[in-house]
Amino acid sequence: FWFYDHPFTSTLHRVKGTFTNKNHFAHFMALGLAPLAWWLVRRVGQKPGTGRDFTTLAQKAGSGDLVPGVVMCGLGLVVFAGLLSLSRGGALALGVAASSCAAMMYRHQQVSGRLLAGLATSAVLVATCLGFYGFQDVSQRLEEWDPGVRLMVWDANLQVASKFPWTGTGLGTHVEAHPTFLSEPFRDREFTHAENSPVQVASETGLPGLLMCLTAIFGCLTWCQTGLKRGTDPRVATAAAAVTASLLAHLVHCLFDFLWYVPGCMVVVVLLVACARSLATMATADEMTDSFESIPETTGGFRRIGWMMAATVIVLATGFGIQQTGQRIAGDIHWDEYLRLRFPKETAADPDTVPTPAEYRTAARKKHQQRMIALGRTITANPNHARAHLRLAAHYVTMVEELRTGGANPHMPLGQIRQAALGAGFGSDAERSEWLSRPGVLGAHRRHLGKAFAHARQSLALCPLQGMGYVHLAQLGYLNGDTAAASNDLIAQALVIRPHQARVHEAAGSEAWLVGDQETGLAHWKRAFHLDRAVQRRILKKLAAAGLPAQVIISEFQPDWESLVYMKELYKKALPADEYRIVLADYAVAAQGRATNQDGTDAVTSWLLAAGAYRQLDQGTQVQACYENALEENPASLTARLAFGRWLHSQDRFTEAVEHLEWASQQQPDNQKLQRLLSSCRNSASGDHARPR
Known part of the structure; x- marks a missing residue:
């Protein structure tokens, strides 16, 4: 709805209704499709033995009965909304519900001419709506199908189920358990569910939970079959067909999405199951009556006690x-x-209000x-929120690092303090505590680190599958006298349960680097480098501060474009000019590579960035080639014309510069600075022509 701002989703680009996931909304629509069709049958359906008249709908509307028309419009809108959600699984569920309902009603001779007319009207409504809006998006979405990621998540969950076949990992633990078994990392992406209901149940509850679910499914299908058997009252059979179609749609869709934890869908499913049970009872009313009559009345008391106990539980x-x-x-x-x-949502920055570093x-x-x-x-509000404890621990550590930048020892990071504490060999806890509490070491900030340690430990007590929890315990354990061996064990455990988490590998690399094992440290940092942008920048800072040559960093870590942009700014500020030129040369080559794979404005921008880098490297031939390529991509680019003209002017190539500056001045006749540059260039060019050769 419009009154709740969800952190990660909105209704701007997908039809979702009240759901946070488009698949769940489409499934909700699919669950209601067959009951709507049953309602239409009840209102306009043909009773056996009577004539089939296509004019009945119009006659009903003329008599003031608008319900059939409203139901037909509802059918069309349900299908239209489900398709507009752009959910492939939802579209499949809609198709299963519609086809199975039609087949079962036809089997029980409930498909009449009037019903076909109503369904045709609904189909025309859907086609008309899609023609006005959404047809291209829907068709393109339905044609796309890449099961690779989904299969990978399924495989991870099946591995979890095979590791814990009898108990599973616990209800609701999928989001924490499956990353341990993923075959490859996913950047900035988390799978909160397994995209398959039975597979997730197997991984979380093991074989007992899966067998319970399969038993429940078998029982529901048995009730549906009973309600649809031949000879059943047509009214019961028609209702059973609608219920069965909805449950079949749910069963098919749950194989491609996790729906069993979604209350908005499962409440409807439970009601449909209750209807299936009641319809099955109605279909076998005579048999059930005979069987109840044969039960001795003495069992009534036991049955009442059983119901009372069940109600109490x-x-x-x-x-x-x-x-x-x-x-x-x-x-x-x-x-x-x-x-x-x-994770704030992106908003357009105001170019007139650029904050200062202090701001x-x-x-x-x-x-x-x-x-x-x-x-x-x-x-x-919820003391059992494991992730909140873990995030708060991380925030306490970050806060201490920030506060210490203005303290008595701003240049000694927490990692070095920890190494000093581990190697000091204190004689007692009191001696260690006194040293850590000194203003030049931790001082008053030790209290915040103690809170961070407590929250990290509590987060692991609530959920031992959080890799960063072990990292925080390893990095803060020295406060309570932990040894380096204990820290190594905790880091190793973090790597076991989070083999693809960037921050875990960053911490493992830092640990190895501090003890002098640079080879192991670089190996962990290389694994973390392309997984998280923030981690990537911290690693680059550490490598630059450690004095690792820029060429080694580039060859070992293979930085992407964003990394090179950051390295360019980092090396420009603090490192020797020779190292900066190495980074700048690789930056220029990368910009050229980007330009060749782009077109339009993006290509022009990349060519200009490459030209700017080559200008700093004093490679005139490359500079000219980049500017010419930019103008070849877009001859009407004012930015490229100005940049090329100014560079030609700086190279004393005035005649060539005049051409580009004149073109730019025609586009910006009020730019006085440009007019003065053009005038100077013209004078210099005419002087060149007048000079005797």
Whole structure:
């Protein structure tokens, strides 16, 4: 809806209704399609033995009965909305619901001319709506199908199920358990569900849970079959056909998406199952009556006691569930607030209000404080939120690092303090505590690090599958006297459960680097380098500070374009000119490579960036080639004309410069600076012509 700002999704580009996922919305539409068709049959369907008249719908409308027309429009809108969600699984579910419902109603002779007319009207409505809006998007989406990622997630979950076949990893643990078994990393992407309901149930609950689900499915299908058997009252059979079609759509869709944790869909499924049970009872009413009559009345008391016990258990379980769910909902409100602060939506920056470095640091500290407040509120509302504990631990560590930049020892990072503490050989806990509490070491900041350690430990107590929890314990364990061996064990455990997490490999590399094992450290950093942009920049800073040659960094880490842009700025500010020129040369080559794979404005921009880099390298031939390529891509580029003309002027090639500067001056006749440059260039060019040769 419009009143809740979800951190990661909106309804701007996909039809989602009240759902955060387009697949769940499309499934909700599919569940309602067959019941709507049943309603239409009940209103306009043909009773056996009567004539089939296509004019009945018009007659009903003329008599004031608008319900059939409304239902037909509803059918069309449901299909249109489901398709407009651009969900392939939802479209498949809609198709299964429609085809199976039609087949079962035809089998029971409930498809009449009037019903066909109504369905045709709905189809025309859907086609008309798609013709006005969305046809190209829908058709293109349905044609796309790449199961690679989905198959990889399924494979990871099957490996989890094979590791824990009898118990699984626990309900709701998929998001934390499956990354351990993924065959390759995914950058900036997290799979909260397994994209397959039975597979996720198998990984979370093992074989017992999967068998329970399969038993429930078999029972539901048995009830549906009973309601559809031949000789059943047509009214019961028609309703059973609608219920069965919806449940079949659900069963097919659950093989390609996880739907069994979505209350908005599962409430409807439970109601449909209850309808299937009631319809099966109605279909076998006589047999059930005979069987009940044969049961001795003495069992009535036992049955009542059994129902009372079941009701008591249900009430107690419901009360506990409401308490737990209410706690989670209260915490998730603040957790979403944290996520909105942590991952703000992109907005257009105001070019007239560029913040100064001091203003930027102040704003960053304010946002950091706001995130910590949101995390604290999350934990207060829901003390069992493992991720909130872990994020708060990380924020405490970051806060201490930030505060210490203005302290008594601003140039000694926490990692070096830790190494000093581990190698000091304190005689007692009191001696270690006294040293750490000194103002020149940690001082008052030790209290914040203690909180970080406590939150990291609590996060692992709640969910031991969080890799960064072990990293924080390893990096902060020295506060409580942990040894280097204990830290190594914790880092090793983090690598086991998060083999593809960039921050874990960054921490492992830092650990190896601090003890002098540069080869192992570089190996971990190379694995982390292309997984996370923030980690990538921290690694580049560490490598530059360690004095590793720029050419070695480029050859070993193979930086992409964004990395080279960052390296260019980093080396320009602080490192020797020779190292900067090495980075600049690779930057120029990369810009040329980008330009050859682009077109239009993007290509022109890349050619100009390459030209600017070659200008700093004093490679005139390459500079001219880049400018000429930019103008070949877009001869009307004012930016390229100006840049080329100014460079030609700086090279004393005035005659050639005049051509480009004159063209630019015609586009910007009010640019006085450009007019003065053009006038100077003309005078210099005429002087060249007048000079005797």
